[in-house]
Amino acid sequence: MPGYLTQVQTVAVGGVDMQIRSLLDRQQFHDPEGAAERVGISSATWPLFGLVWPSALVLAAQMEHIALGTRRVLELGCGLALASLVVQRRQGRVTASDHHPLTESFLLENLRLNGLPALRYQRGDWAVADPSLGRFDLIVGSDVLYERGQPRLLSDFIERHSHDVAEVVIVDPDRGNRSAFNRHMALLGFARSERRVTQLPAGAAYKGRVLSYLRSERPVAG
Secondary structure (H helix, E strand, O other): OOOOOEEEEEEEEOOEEEEEEEEOOOOOOOOOOOHHHHOOOOOOOHHHHHOOOHHHHHHHHHHOOOOOOOOEEEEOOOOOOHHHHHHHHOOOEEEEEEOOOOHHHHHHHHHHHOOOOOOEEEEOOOOOOOHHHOOEEEEEEEOOOOOOOHHHHHHHHHHHHEEEEEEEEEEEOOOOOHHHHHHHHHHOOOEEEEEEEEEOOOOOEEEEEEEEEEEOOOOOOO
16 A cells, blocks of 8 residues: 555636546655655645646646647646646647656556546656656646746756747746746747636636746747
8 A cells, every 4th residue: 555645626627627646635745766856845834746736727627628639748847737637538639747656557547447548657857857748839837936046047947948939838836936837938039928717617716827838939049
């Protein structure tokens, strides 16, 4: 038995009820071999990957309608990967990424619970260059700007892993680091639009924004 408690929730993900295995609550912690500690995850932040967050529900709903085609999609800091599950259900070309050591096992179980085929998963550390991850046409994430240094880290990561023509969608619950991220993305040649969100797909109140960034060509370094 694992040293943490889980539950299976029925969650409306992208307009469809899905079975999602998550941690029971924010009190769970189990890192007997120090795998999470080695990548900078404390006991306080350890359970955050395994909870269903409001911003993740907003991003999942956004993925229900966004154009996919043959575009390669990357979900950053995916946690329970709700957005990736929606893209996979829509037969998109998606890669889920996170740096928590248990993310992949939860993803595999949630794919199984919902009868979905395997999707690509790759551990992602924004501060470490990883050419094997490749480049993407669409990069998405939810609530990924919660620390002061993350706007720079995340924008640099996006620059390394985005094509010249690219789209980025970030759902942000009005955290204070949004403006800094907007500035970094503008320097990378991305035009920005915002949409306020006041309600979750199931009707509960929410306060945040969908931040959309589009780039038609990569700026020439000067």
